[in-house]
Amino acid sequence: MSAALDPVFHDKPAHRALEVEAIGVTKRFGPFVALDNVSLKIRRGTVHALLGENGAGKSTFVKCLLGYYKSDEGDFVVEGREATIARPADADALGMGMVYQHFTLVPSMTASENLVMSRSNVPGIIDWKAERRQLFNFLKNMPFLVPMDVPVGELAAGERQKTEILKQLYLNRRLIVLDEPTSTLTPQEAAEVLGLVRSLVEMGDITVVIITHKLKEVAAYADDVTVLRKGKFAGSGSAKELGPEELTAMMIGEPHAPKPVERLGGPDAEERLAIRNLKTEGELGRFGLSIDKLVVRPREIVGVAGVSGNGQKDLVEVLGGQRSPASGDVLVSGAPYHGGRDEARRLGVRVLPEEPLRNASVPKMSVVANMNLRRFDHDEKGPRRWLDLKGMNERALGMIQSYGVRTPSPEAPIAALSGGNVQRATLAREFDGEVDLLVISNPCFGLDVKAVAEVRARIVAARNAGTAVLLLSEDLDEVMELSDRIVVMHHGEIVHETPGPGADALDIGRHMVGHG
Amino acid sequence: MTIAMSSEAASKATAQPKQPAGDWGYPFRRLLEQLLVPVAALLIAATGFAIFLVFLGTSPLDFASLVWRGAFGSWFSFQNTLQRAAPLLLTALCVALPAQLGLVVIGGEGAVVLGGLAAAVIGASLSALFPPLVILAMAVSGALVGAFWIGLTGWLRAYRGINETIASLLLAYIALAVFNHLVEGPLRDPASLNKPSTLPIGEANMLGSLPGMNIHPGLVLGLVACIGFWIVIQRTSFGFAWRVTGGNLRTALLQGLPANRLIVIACALGGACAGLAGMIEVAAVHGSANASLAAGYGYAGILIAFLARQSPLGAIPMAILLGGISAAGGLVQRRLGLPDATVLVLQGFIFVSILASETIYGRFRWFQPRGTA
Structure with a gap:
């Protein structure tokens, strides 16, 4: 990245992936314990997969990490130092951001506008010509493209998701949480996006936490994996060593995933x-x-x-x-x-x-x-x-x-x-x-x-x-x-x-x- | 996990529905929320207005007791209040019915004046007939013209994509202009000198008072309409289709509901109510159509519908409240030496406070559904 030419980036330190450790994080909603004493370590420059069913506490965990919730107990240690993450701005200052499963772009604005406006230091008067030039330089290094000048609301789900990922990269985040990033992408796009994420991680630029249900993605792109079940830590390990059966067992607490139902009988002749x-x-x-x-x-x-x-x-x-x-x-x-x-x-x-x-x-x-x-x-x-x-x-x-x-x-x-x-x-x-x-x-x-x-x-x-x-x-x-x-x-x-x-x-x- | 695959298994499960463990107090708490929030908003509005009065050098307590006496304190004043509330009930429906489909229609005033004009013209031209027949013809013509006028707004919305708020407001101006033109021109009664009016419908055709009261039957009509439409909305499949359309248009279309037609029908029914309000003003109060018809009932109806959160049932207490405040206006003016507009300030406080309270719904966890979600 041409950091020297690029005022968007040049006021930030040469960025390095973050290392984060969660120690005994607990979050309660009334009597309901959404997250129960969860500890895990997200190693520097790795892709860390967070697996679990709906309601297992994955979202609650990352929301605590990113300051959307305040954890009731436990600490986050960022770069070896205990970090107080009380609000999203704190996480932002630490260089941590998230791509949501639900889209967070302004539908009536174009991708370029969305990206520029998402920065916390947008000047009062925007020099669009200069911004465009910077965006162009930034996009040159991106392995995928989205239509930048069409209102985001008119983009299909897949394109919007890519724009979301692009936004995090544009914001120069050092730890990015991806919440089911590929659920809308084609295999090619998914491979492309995750390949990009993987290569950025390997360059030491970012650490990635990926929330996913796709075990294949865990095997192909993650280094570490942590499984949560009903708000509790259910297991973790190297993604290379844990097979799909073991992961599924950890996730649902049963040894086998439900068997797919077989298709029986051929199509009838009628044109329904x-x-x-x-x-x-x-x-x-x-x-x-x-x-x-x-x-x-x-x-x-x-x-x-x-x-x-x-x-x-x-x-x-x-x-x-x-x-x-x-x-x-x-x-x-x-x-x-x-x-x-x-x-x-x-x-x-x-x-x-x-x-x-x-x-x-x-x-x-x-x-x-x-x-x-x-x-x-x-x-x-x-x-x-x-x-x-x-x-x-x-x-x-x-x-x-x-x-x-x-x-x-x-x-x-x-x-x-x-x-x-x-x-x-x-x-x-x-x-x-x-x-x-x-x-x-x-x-x-x-x-x-x-x-x-x-x-x-x-x-x-x-x-x-x-x-x-x-x-x-x-x-x-x-x-x-x-x-x-x-x-x-x-x-x-x-x-x-x-x-x-x-x-x-x-x-x-x-x-x-x-x-x- | 169990997957009830076979249809027998599924129907077995359906046959003996067990009540899943859950939050059964929720419907009650939701109702409580719907009652407590407006009451709190009214208290806040009253507090704000009290501070305003203190600045004017008037005692809020004196004011409150006068409003009470002027609006609700005696049978005489309460009749005055109800009399004023009657047309407001109907014009509130002109806002509340389209609102069920997510439309904000604010042009009820147009339907009031045109409905009243149509009723006056029909009444005057049939005045020699059997009075109940004349009244019926007036009501039908008033309702039809009102229905056409607001239905037009709905049609523009549904089939031409024109914003119904602006369309209805502008159509109301057109209606007023047409009304003035006709009343002061072609339809003017030559005998009406200072106040241009249409030909009188005749004393025999006027709506009298309810037995034993000094209130015209329009109140009964308004109450019946409010309760009736509430039942339609809550209990019929027709009203359910309205709510689905208002709640999510995509879903309504996906379910094959004729959303566009429903929009036109809801607007037309609302317009019919406003047209009836105009007819009642003519048949019960003025005896002909003249400028007094444009007294702002249509606009007051917007206020009431919003205060009632677009519930036809909620419109009843709100119409009585606002009817009472305006009934007390004269007394307040005479006794406290405050300008007439003071009650409008109070209305303004109430309106802003209620609208602001909209954002409170759902904020208090206690009222919300609990448990697994």
């Missing part, structure tokens, strides 16, 4: 979903959808692989009735489909987009209300004018029970639930009743190992019961694991199709980036 010559208008000069033919049959999972932002969102919106196609047909069981409520009920169509809290729930309404979004106006006995409050409550309690949704009260607003539980709640709702066609997008985004296995098993079970499933996922492993047939989307078009079993990941990856 048939998309023909579908086109949509692209927004703001971006490409729209252009799908000549896409068919999903009963007892079949068609996985749509692709880099995020290649039209998957548009396709889900068209199928969900949120976007009108410019031309072409969407047929469900032979009948034209537009996404109306009666149509969806009659044809058994369920669409579940990614980020269910944002896209498929009403955050302020209760868990009970949210679980009844499909059925409040039409139950087993037909259309309803008056709400059946008792029936709704019972239906929701049944779902809470059978899907193991953890909620403080059925009346609590669904926004109070954790990500995994929101996903369970929406899945319970969408799987309720006769489902003939399921369109599901990134179903496991941000879920822990156990929840992922459970969600995938439910999707496969639905398929085995005769549902046609269109699965859109940015996680290629997921697509490969679940799909009977895989199609690849690139720039709004289906560019490649291959049978699921025995598909070649690298070949698919090449089509994903448009080099078929």
Whole structure:
């Protein structure tokens, strides 16, 4: 990095990775102990993986480390000195920062603006010309690029996540916490980002704490790994020496991860979903959808692989009735489909987009209300004018029970639930009743190992019961694991199709980036 | 872990739902929060206003006792309060109903004057008919015109993406201009000299008072409308669809709810209420449409709806509170020698305090759901 030429960096010391040790850190919320006497050492210039289920205390731990929470007991020793980290500014002064799982960029501002504004020493009047020049110099050294002059809100999830990582690097952090950094990335991007992180670490520039559920990433990129379970330290060691079985056992306290459910029976002949010559208008000069033919049959999972932002969102919106196609047909069981409520009920169509809290729930309404979004106006006995409050409550309690949704009260607003539980709640709702066609997008985004296995098993079970499933996922492993047939989307078009079993990941990856 | 995979297993689990251990006190605490926060806000507003009065050299206690006497202290003053609250109940619904879908509609005044005008014109032209029929025709025409006017705002919002707040406000100005033009021009009663008015609807067609009281039946209509719409919102699938649409538009569309149509309908129903308020002012108070109709009921309705946090039920006490404050205005003016606008200052304190209290909801852990999340 051209530090001498670069005023952003030149007032800071030649940076060196940090070393941090946590000693007996405890954090309580009321009577609930979120973090119980956790000690661990993050060695200088290493990638330290933090593993654990949702609610295991990983987030609480890093929030204590970064000053968002004040730990009740215990100390952090940074660079051999006891550090008082009472607020985020303290962590910032020590050179520690975090990339969140939830995006923290200002959606209406461009990536350049977001980066510049995130600095703590932004001058009152910004010389954009100079800032741009510096940014350009900075970006030259980056092994990946994002569109810098488009409002961040218009970027796809993957691009936004990359911008977040870029921001931390731009802020010259010496210890970076990455909270599930690759959950939105393609294998190539993930390898690229983690490879970049790895190389920066090896240069001695940064120490990285990575919160992840992907054991493969731990094996490939981490030096050390610490496992938390229910707020307690469950084990640690060298990432090279601990195998997936041992790690899984530490995480869930059981020797084996749940077995994946097998796909049984072949696809039926019927064309449950048939998309023909579908086109949509692209927004703001971006490409729209252009799908000549896409068919999903009963007892079949068609996985749509692709880099995020290649039209998957548009396709889900068209199928969900949120976007009108410019031309072409969407047929469900032979009948034209537009996404109306009666149509969806009659044809058994369920669409579940990614980020269910944002896209498929009403955050302020209760868990009970949210679980009844499909059925409040039409139950087993037909259309309803008056709400059946008792029936709704019972239906929701049944779902809470059978899907193991953890909620403080059925009346609590669904926004109070954790990500995994929101996903369970929406899945319970969408799987309720006769489902003939399921369109599901990134179903496991941000879920822990156990929840992922459970969600995938439910999707496969639905398929085995005769549902046609269109699965859109940015996680290629997921697509490969679940799909009977895989199609690849690139720039709004289906560019490649291959049978699921025995598909070649690298070949698919090449089509994903448009080099078929 | 258990994965209830087979449909039999799932239905078995559904068949005997056990109540999961959880926080069963939460709904009660939520209700308590919804009551305590506005009460606290009102106390703070009263304190602020008391300090203001001390600066004016007036005793806050004298003021409070006068307001009490002027608004609620006697049956006579309470009737005055209720009389003033009646149109406010209806205009508050013009804000509260679209608010269920996340819309901020502030142009109720337009629907009030046009609804009142339509009612006056219909009433005057049918005045020879059987009075109840005339009143019904007036009510229907007032409601329809109001529904059209605010429905137009909803249509612009739903199908043309135009901000409903600005659209409704500007449409209210247009409505006032049209109203003035018609009342002072083509529809003017030549006999109305100092105060241009439309032709009178006739004494026989006026709404009388409720039996044994000096209150017009508009109060009953307002109360019925508030309670009725509260039931619609809380207990019908139609109202549930409104709440879903207001809570998350994407989700509503995904669930196939006709969100755009719901927006237009909610706005039209709100407008119908405001139009009815105008009709009642004509049929119960003025006897014709004139400038007195534009007395700011539409704007006061915004205040009440926000004070009531957009709950039709909450609008009832808030309308009575504000009706009372304005009923006491005259007494305060005479006895304490304070200007008429003093009660507006009090309203302002209340409004700001209640709006600021919005940010308090969810801040106190005690009210929140507990346990696993």
